[in-house]
Amino acid sequence: MNVPPPRSSGRSGLLSIGFCLALAFWGVWMAVGGSVRLWRAPLPDDPLERFHLLRGRVAARVIGYATDAAPGSDAFAGGYYAVRYGLAPQIVEPDDEHRFVIANFASSAALTAYARQRNALVHARPDLGLALIERPDIQP
């Protein structure tokens, strides 16, 4: 199977090299530029970290979730999924009909009002809008 391979002519060979070099230089430029930009940019706060603080606080297998974000909105889904990730492996359901509930509110006042309305006990409050609450009126 010794088929003579096609040989590129001198001009097309040089053209190939030229295009290849230019492309590789572009790659170096993009990678170096991107690294420098990222290096200089301040790291954003990680919104997921706050939920980790509640990890391992509840013995119940299934807990609930309460928020003031509108159901079906991105804010609701984002908060709910973040709680579920932060507390894994813990089943968190997207309603508050549970003995233990993660309350994730936009402000401290909203959370306090919610807890008062539900006659709930606040067990842990890693930041002003986030708390683990217990609803004694619901049997585990």
Add this chain to the structure above:
Amino acid sequence: MTALAVAGVLAMLGTGTVLFKRLQPRDLHGVPAFALGLCVVPILGAALHSAWFVLWVLLTNASQHPWAYLAFDACLPVIVFLVSHLTRRRGTVARDVTADEPGRDEPHERMGRVVVAVGLAYAVALAVYVVVMSAAQPHGGWDAWAMWNLKARWLALAGESWRDIIVHPSFAQTSRDYPLLLPSTIARFWVLANGVPTATPQTVAAGSVLLAIGLVSAFALYLRGRLAAVAAAAAFVIIPMFVQHAAWQYADVPLSCFYAATLGFVACGVERGGESRWFALAGLTGGAALWTKNEGIPFAAIVLVVIGLTSIRRRRVAGMRGLSFVAGALPFVIATATMKLQAGAPSDIVAHAGRALWRPALDLSRHVEILSFGLNLLRVWPEWIPALLFAGFVLAQGVGNRLTAFTVLATSLTLTAGAYYAALLFGAPDLTWRLDTAGGRLFLHLWPSLILAAILLGPTTAHNTPGGPLPASGAS
């Protein structure tokens, strides 16, 4: 516990090395063999150990004892070694070690070396970029923490209740029936590390991007020479979104890596005389693709059909190639089937497929929406200057006289794109949302393979012509 995680890496590399050495085709040696091995060994090892980890989860109900798991993990390279030793054929053909320098006969030798030097500088700069980028988002993008890493946490931490993540109704939105290559790869290291350090998914994501680029470059080196290898690697800057996925930790990049590996091995097989080892390697990576995401299932089936078509007039050859592919894919088919049987309801796109097929097919607006999304993607995503430079390179190379490999890739990619189109058409009731959230990523699955296909259009150089280098009089 870092020592145990390092031991886990060594076990993974050991399995990959033994398997790759056992299946390494006879005419693959020298620098191309080293380059290909460097990329293939980790992905083979990671894929097999992820399936092995799921066996551990099933056998022990996800025991979290790191030392016990390490002992179990270390059995896999030993088993692979024993199987490969027992199935080895005696009297293999001696390798031709005189024909192992890629690009030796390429024109413009000195300039070629400059290109390689710039290519290496690019590789280093890219590696730094990918690492810096993945460090910026410790938990990855939305899908990473809401689905892939969430599943990994359950597999690593939940113990006996691990099944909840694939059966409990509250996880209905996390694609419970998705295969588990990525979560189990991450969970495996988390069990060994006895914790859930974010460095693990970050390393897996960054490694996937670099291995995908390295693989395409290594196949280009083997099949078309070193100039093509540098151009193939640099072509990834045309769509920066691909490289940026290193920060997001999605399963789409590992999937694209397995696609490119599968098609690359098949291309080698059809261009280099069709040794069945190429097809066994393709089966392993094709199987790993279907063990990564549901999209890998039609892909693996399509590649199997295309392999059959490549030797349609030689039934025995087709049979051997097909059998080798299926044998390679088998461990992952078993793993995927096992998990799917355990999982709850199928994900929405699978559940909706097959309902009233004719209705969406006749809905012209759905066709228009998919096609206009694709066209818009092609307008917005590519960086046009590197795209033109790469097009210039491909044109300057010209069309070679060996187009079988290109045809195989083009056919497989076209059919896979067709399968994606059909899945969107029939299986996505919420088409606009589906396109917005996942449409672009479907294209990224094919992107490394598309680069490889473009490279395979070009001519072979003297060193990689079957039969070894030409005599001095044959080179111009």
